[in-house]
Amino acid sequence: MIRQIGFALAASTLAILSGCAHFVPSAGPRTASVVDAPQAASLHGIELVDVNYGIATALKKQSEGRRFSSFFSQPRLTDYHVGPGDVLQVFIWEAPPAMLFTPQALSGSGLSSSGTGTVTLPEQIVGNSGTVVVPFAGKIGVDGKTLSEIEADITNRLRGKANHPQVIVRLVRNNTQNVTIVGNVQHSMEVPMTPGGVKLLRAIALAGGVTKPVEKSTIQISRDGRTMTLPLEAILRNPQDNIALQSGDVVTALYQPLSFTALGAIGRNGEVDFEANGINLAQALARIGGLDDNRSNPAGVFLFRMVPPDALPWPQKPTTLIDGKVPTIFQFNLRDPATFFVAQTFPVENKDLIYVSDAPATDLQKVLNVVGSIVYPFQTLQSFGVIR
DSSP states (O other): OHHHHHHHHHHHHHHHHHTHHHHSOOSSOOHHHHHTGGGOGGGTTOEEEEOOHHHHHHHHHHHHTOOHHHHSOOOOOOOOOOOTTOEEEEEEEOOSSOSSSOHHHHTTTOOEEOSSSEEEOOOEEOOTTOEEEETTTEEEEOTTOOHHHHHHHHHHHHBTTBSSOEEEEEEEEOOSSEEEEEESBSSOEEEEOOTTOEEHHHHHHHTTOBSSOGGGEEEEEEETTEEEEEEHHHHHHOGGGSOEEOTTOEEEEEESOOEEEEEESBSOOEEEEOOTTOEEHHHHHHHTTOBOTTTEEEEEEEEEEEEOTTSSOOSSOOOOOBTTBEEEEEEEOTTSTHHHHHHHHSEEOTTOEEEEEEOHHHHHHHHHHHHHHHHHHHHHHHHTTSOO
16 A cells, blocks of 8 residues: 555656646746747747847947937927917008008007007917908018018018018017926916927926926927937936927826736735836846845846847848837846856836746746645655655
């Protein structure tokens, strides 16, 4: 009987050991599974990069090289062009002796005159038709024109009716060419464009400034379907990034929008926020409590990221793109002391996923625990004489 039970236990143990890869619980894929991912048919298109100091330095320079000044083209400063919704005021001066805008002609018209040949027309909102009305000149098309062009049009319409007319058009209120400032600022608002242009930091200042600490704030600019984000502290350090805005830009002040996710054999699993200026891999590992001494495989530290196709010198051009980016796994071997210099250089980006796999010995220990849970009751029964 004892021999039969022993054979049964041995057979069970062998079965458990042979199927441990699927039987033993784990926090995630093992190191070999991640390393073999690029060759797996079901995961075709994933790139695996064994990170060295050169790769880490290149990615860091690329991250630091992101600039508003190079991403967005600088708007060309031009005269203001009027559009529907703007408010204009027209002043007309007629040389003496006045022929058209005389006191008798203006009597009862509601128009104001200084008595020196200058007539001030009431403020007018440019309608959807893009016109304003000027007495004796009729409807004047102003949409898309500069103030000087509108002045010339009115002058030409009055020529021959008024004695040497002179016209001045003033923009009372700009309602069409603005920059929108939203997010973590004192006052979300529209900042009107001015002839000299509006720069980024001035627009933020006009909105009352950011409400959160500078080192934890990022600024996002959206223009013509393109969006880019930079830390506010980096903009303050680099005056070139204080770019001139253009009409229609949306500037958003964000607070703590950056985070990475950590999983596997580490001190603490979860999503971790980090500062707008960014952190490196060594700092990220420290914030999650480091690697678990009892479970982790130091050679199995991985970072998952969607990478632009031109971010790295790929041995072969990637063929699989997801939303224009390459699914990439960066591998770090922390058994090698040199990798710690790499970890201090490698930049962690928003939405990165850090995963640390279990050590092979961990799987063996789990198998032995299962075997022990089977053998121990048998030994107990034998010690009590139940089984002889």
